[in-house]
Amino acid sequence: MNRQMNRKRPFFLNLLVIRLPIGGVVSILHRVSGAALSLLIPVLLYLLWRSLRSPADYAAVAGFFSGGFGWLIGLGLLWALLHHFLAGLRHLGFDFGLGEGRDRARQTAWLSLALAIALTGLIGLSTLSGGGA
Protein backbone atom coordinates (compact mmCIF):
# COMPACT_ATOMS: atom_id res chain seq x y z
CA MET A 1 0.00 0.00 0.00
CA ASN A 2 1.70 3.22 -1.09
CA ARG A 3 1.16 6.72 0.22
CA GLN A 4 -0.64 8.00 -2.82
CA MET A 5 -3.39 5.41 -2.38
CA ASN A 6 -3.82 6.28 1.29
CA ARG A 7 -4.29 9.95 0.48
CA LYS A 8 -7.13 9.19 -1.92
CA ARG A 9 -9.24 7.28 0.55
CA PRO A 10 -12.71 8.77 0.97
CA PHE A 11 -13.33 11.03 3.95
CA PHE A 12 -16.95 10.54 4.82
CA LEU A 13 -17.87 11.14 8.45
CA ASN A 14 -21.25 12.87 8.31
CA LEU A 15 -23.13 11.11 11.11
CA LEU A 16 -26.49 12.19 9.68
CA VAL A 17 -25.82 10.31 6.44
CA ILE A 18 -23.91 7.25 7.63
CA ARG A 19 -26.12 4.33 8.60
CA LEU A 20 -24.25 3.18 11.67
CA PRO A 21 -24.27 -0.46 12.74
CA ILE A 22 -25.52 -1.03 16.30
CA GLY A 23 -21.95 -1.14 17.62
CA GLY A 24 -21.40 2.30 16.09
CA VAL A 25 -24.56 3.64 17.74
CA VAL A 26 -23.45 2.38 21.16
CA SER A 27 -19.97 3.77 20.56
CA ILE A 28 -21.11 7.28 19.58
CA LEU A 29 -23.52 7.35 22.53
CA HIS A 30 -20.61 6.32 24.75
CA ARG A 31 -18.75 9.36 23.48
CA VAL A 32 -21.74 11.71 23.77
CA SER A 33 -22.57 10.56 27.31
CA GLY A 34 -18.91 10.81 28.30
CA ALA A 35 -18.63 14.35 26.92
CA ALA A 36 -21.82 15.42 28.71
CA LEU A 37 -20.69 13.94 32.03
CA SER A 38 -17.22 15.50 31.63
CA LEU A 39 -18.63 18.97 31.01
CA LEU A 40 -21.00 18.59 33.97
CA ILE A 41 -18.34 17.62 36.55
CA PRO A 42 -18.31 21.12 38.14
CA VAL A 43 -22.13 21.02 38.36
CA LEU A 44 -22.07 17.55 39.93
CA LEU A 45 -19.48 18.71 42.49
CA TYR A 46 -21.68 21.72 43.23
CA LEU A 47 -24.62 19.38 43.88
CA LEU A 48 -22.46 17.18 46.16
CA TRP A 49 -21.30 20.29 48.04
CA ARG A 50 -24.86 21.58 48.47
CA SER A 51 -26.23 18.18 49.49
CA LEU A 52 -23.64 17.83 52.27
CA ARG A 53 -23.69 21.44 53.52
CA SER A 54 -26.93 21.63 55.52
CA PRO A 55 -30.34 19.95 55.84
CA ALA A 56 -31.93 22.86 53.94
CA ASP A 57 -29.42 22.54 51.07
CA TYR A 58 -29.93 18.77 51.01
CA ALA A 59 -33.68 19.32 50.77
CA ALA A 60 -33.18 21.82 47.95
CA VAL A 61 -31.09 19.37 45.90
CA ALA A 62 -33.46 16.46 46.60
CA GLY A 63 -36.43 18.71 45.78
CA PHE A 64 -34.92 19.74 42.45
CA PHE A 65 -34.58 16.13 41.32
CA SER A 66 -37.88 14.91 42.76
CA GLY A 67 -40.22 16.32 40.15
CA GLY A 68 -40.81 18.10 36.86
CA PHE A 69 -37.88 19.41 34.85
CA GLY A 70 -35.31 18.43 37.51
CA TRP A 71 -36.60 14.86 37.51
CA LEU A 72 -36.06 14.66 33.74
CA ILE A 73 -32.56 16.10 34.09
CA GLY A 74 -31.81 13.54 36.81
CA LEU A 75 -32.96 10.71 34.56
CA GLY A 76 -30.86 12.10 31.69
CA LEU A 77 -27.80 12.12 33.96
CA LEU A 78 -28.60 8.63 35.18
CA TRP A 79 -28.94 7.33 31.61
CA ALA A 80 -25.64 8.97 30.60
CA LEU A 81 -23.87 7.35 33.56
CA LEU A 82 -25.45 3.92 33.00
CA HIS A 83 -24.84 3.91 29.26
CA HIS A 84 -21.25 5.09 29.66
CA PHE A 85 -20.68 2.48 32.39
CA LEU A 86 -22.18 -0.46 30.46
CA ALA A 87 -20.72 0.45 27.06
CA GLY A 88 -17.39 1.04 28.83
CA LEU A 89 -17.50 -2.45 30.35
CA ARG A 90 -18.16 -3.79 26.85
CA HIS A 91 -15.13 -1.94 25.49
CA LEU A 92 -13.01 -3.20 28.41
CA GLY A 93 -14.11 -6.71 27.45
CA PHE A 94 -12.78 -6.13 23.91
CA ASP A 95 -9.43 -5.05 25.41
CA PHE A 96 -9.22 -8.45 27.08
CA GLY A 97 -10.30 -10.20 23.87
CA LEU A 98 -13.82 -10.97 25.11
CA GLY A 99 -16.82 -10.86 22.78
CA GLU A 100 -14.92 -9.71 19.70
CA GLY A 101 -16.80 -11.92 17.27
CA ARG A 102 -19.30 -10.07 15.08
CA ASP A 103 -22.47 -11.73 16.39
CA ARG A 104 -21.42 -11.55 20.05
CA ALA A 105 -20.32 -7.92 19.64
CA ARG A 106 -23.74 -7.06 18.19
CA GLN A 107 -25.50 -8.87 21.03
CA THR A 108 -23.55 -7.02 23.73
CA ALA A 109 -24.11 -3.73 21.88
CA TRP A 110 -27.89 -4.25 21.98
CA LEU A 111 -27.63 -5.49 25.57
CA SER A 112 -25.74 -2.43 26.86
CA LEU A 113 -28.03 -0.05 24.95
CA ALA A 114 -31.22 -1.74 26.18
CA LEU A 115 -30.05 -2.31 29.75
CA ALA A 116 -29.11 1.35 30.26
CA ILE A 117 -32.51 2.48 28.94
CA ALA A 118 -34.40 -0.18 30.93
CA LEU A 119 -32.62 0.60 34.23
CA THR A 120 -33.16 4.33 33.71
CA GLY A 121 -36.84 3.66 33.02
CA LEU A 122 -37.24 1.42 36.07
CA ILE A 123 -35.57 3.90 38.42
CA GLY A 124 -37.59 6.70 36.82
CA LEU A 125 -40.83 4.84 37.43
CA SER A 126 -39.91 3.94 41.03
CA THR A 127 -39.09 7.57 41.85
CA LEU A 128 -42.27 8.70 40.14
CA SER A 129 -44.55 6.63 42.36
CA GLY A 130 -42.49 6.44 45.56
CA GLY A 131 -41.60 10.12 45.74
CA GLY A 132 -37.82 9.73 45.58
CA ALA A 133 -35.27 7.27 46.94
Added chain:
Amino acid sequence: MRHVGGAHRGLDMWLMQRASALYMAGFLVVFLVLLLAAGPMDYETWRGLFAPMYMKVGGLLFVAALLVHAWIGLREIFIDYVHGLVLRLGLYLAFAILYLGCLVWSVDILWSVQ
Protein backbone atom coordinates in the same frame (compact mmCIF):
# COMPACT_ATOMS: atom_id res chain seq x y z
CA MET B 1 11.72 22.64 17.70
CA ARG B 2 10.75 19.95 20.15
CA HIS B 3 7.83 17.72 19.33
CA VAL B 4 4.78 18.18 21.50
CA GLY B 5 4.15 14.78 22.99
CA GLY B 6 5.92 11.57 22.16
CA ALA B 7 5.52 8.06 20.88
CA HIS B 8 4.50 6.65 24.27
CA ARG B 9 2.02 9.30 25.41
CA GLY B 10 -0.88 7.67 23.59
CA LEU B 11 -0.19 4.29 25.18
CA ASP B 12 0.16 5.86 28.63
CA MET B 13 -3.21 7.58 28.20
CA TRP B 14 -4.80 4.42 26.83
CA LEU B 15 -3.69 2.60 29.99
CA MET B 16 -4.68 5.45 32.34
CA GLN B 17 -8.14 5.54 30.75
CA ARG B 18 -8.67 1.86 31.51
CA ALA B 19 -7.09 1.92 34.97
CA SER B 20 -9.23 4.89 36.01
CA ALA B 21 -12.32 3.19 34.52
CA LEU B 22 -11.69 0.03 36.56
CA TYR B 23 -11.22 1.97 39.80
CA MET B 24 -14.36 4.04 39.21
CA ALA B 25 -16.43 0.97 38.32
CA GLY B 26 -15.32 -0.76 41.55
CA PHE B 27 -15.93 2.33 43.67
CA LEU B 28 -19.38 2.91 42.17
CA VAL B 29 -20.46 -0.67 42.92
CA VAL B 30 -19.22 -0.41 46.54
CA PHE B 31 -20.85 3.02 46.92
CA LEU B 32 -24.16 1.71 45.55
CA VAL B 33 -24.09 -1.18 48.03
CA LEU B 34 -23.36 1.21 50.94
CA LEU B 35 -26.12 3.52 49.69
CA LEU B 36 -28.70 0.72 49.53
CA ALA B 37 -27.55 -0.71 52.89
CA ALA B 38 -27.99 2.71 54.53
CA GLY B 39 -31.76 2.45 54.09
CA PRO B 40 -34.17 5.38 53.58
CA MET B 41 -32.16 8.45 52.69
CA ASP B 42 -32.17 11.73 54.58
CA TYR B 43 -29.57 14.42 55.27
CA GLU B 44 -28.00 12.76 58.34
CA THR B 45 -27.75 9.36 56.62
CA TRP B 46 -26.32 10.94 53.47
CA ARG B 47 -23.72 12.88 55.47
CA GLY B 48 -22.96 9.76 57.52
CA LEU B 49 -21.95 7.93 54.35
CA PHE B 50 -19.09 10.41 53.89
CA ALA B 51 -17.95 10.47 57.52
CA PRO B 52 -15.51 7.50 57.56
CA MET B 53 -11.92 8.16 56.53
CA TYR B 54 -12.04 5.35 53.96
CA MET B 55 -14.87 7.17 52.18
CA LYS B 56 -12.93 10.46 52.11
CA VAL B 57 -9.78 8.79 50.76
CA GLY B 58 -11.67 6.45 48.41
CA GLY B 59 -13.92 9.30 47.30
CA LEU B 60 -10.99 11.60 46.60
CA LEU B 61 -9.32 8.86 44.56
CA PHE B 62 -12.63 8.47 42.70
CA VAL B 63 -12.72 12.19 41.87
CA ALA B 64 -9.06 12.08 40.78
CA ALA B 65 -9.76 9.04 38.55
CA LEU B 66 -12.88 10.77 37.17
CA LEU B 67 -10.98 13.95 36.31
CA VAL B 68 -8.12 12.07 34.62
CA HIS B 69 -10.65 9.93 32.73
CA ALA B 70 -12.68 12.97 31.65
CA TRP B 71 -9.59 14.92 30.55
CA ILE B 72 -8.26 12.05 28.43
CA GLY B 73 -11.73 11.46 26.95
CA LEU B 74 -12.19 15.13 26.06
CA ARG B 75 -8.66 15.10 24.56
CA GLU B 76 -9.76 12.29 22.22
CA ILE B 77 -12.76 14.35 21.12
CA PHE B 78 -10.67 17.50 20.65
CA ILE B 79 -8.16 15.53 18.52
CA ASP B 80 -11.05 14.43 16.27
CA TYR B 81 -12.92 17.71 15.95
CA VAL B 82 -10.61 20.63 16.85
CA HIS B 83 -7.95 20.94 14.17
CA GLY B 84 -6.30 24.23 15.05
CA LEU B 85 -3.25 23.37 17.18
CA VAL B 86 -3.37 26.54 19.27
CA LEU B 87 -7.09 26.17 19.98
CA ARG B 88 -6.68 22.48 20.80
CA LEU B 89 -3.76 23.07 23.18
CA GLY B 90 -5.75 25.94 24.70
CA LEU B 91 -8.65 23.59 25.37
CA TYR B 92 -6.30 20.99 26.95
CA LEU B 93 -4.93 23.70 29.24
CA ALA B 94 -8.34 25.18 30.08
CA PHE B 95 -9.75 21.80 31.10
CA ALA B 96 -6.58 20.89 32.98
CA ILE B 97 -6.95 24.07 35.06
CA LEU B 98 -10.69 23.61 35.52
CA TYR B 99 -10.24 19.99 36.60
CA LEU B 100 -7.33 20.74 38.94
CA GLY B 101 -9.61 23.32 40.55
CA CYS B 102 -12.30 20.65 40.85
CA LEU B 103 -9.82 18.32 42.56
CA VAL B 104 -8.89 20.92 45.17
CA TRP B 105 -12.57 21.76 45.66
CA SER B 106 -13.46 18.09 46.18
CA VAL B 107 -10.87 17.86 49.01
CA ASP B 108 -12.68 20.72 50.74
CA ILE B 109 -16.12 19.14 50.14
CA LEU B 110 -15.12 15.66 51.35
CA TRP B 111 -13.21 16.86 54.44
CA SER B 112 -16.00 19.27 55.40
CA VAL B 113 -17.92 16.22 56.64
CA GLN B 114 -16.79 15.41 60.17
